[in-house]
Amino acid sequence: MRGEHLYIVVYDISSPKRWRRVFRLMEGFGEWLQLSVFQCRLSAQRHAELIALLDGIIHHDDDHVILMDLGPADQVTPRVVSLGKDYTPLERKPVVV
Secondary structure (H helix, E strand, C coil): CCCEEEEEEECCCHHHHHHHHHHHHHCCCCCCEEEEEEEEEEEEHHHHHHHHHHHHCCCCCCCCCEEEEEEEEECCCCCEEEEECCCCCCCCCCCCC
């Protein structure tokens, strides 16, 4: 999809209950990489939606969420050093229903 950017989202949530809520939310927006790390392909609208939803879940004095914009999803090839499991950037694929 045109206009999508590739994001790495990392978070540190102090409450296990809120952490689970954030994790479940993130599963709907991207691909889980590790404990509190997701990669997401987001349009500007989905990015704004994600920020609004996260803003309503986290406690601003206790929690921390970082969204790193790696650039246009179709033009960026992240340079990643990955030890252990392979890292594969998210690609847009057709979905068969």
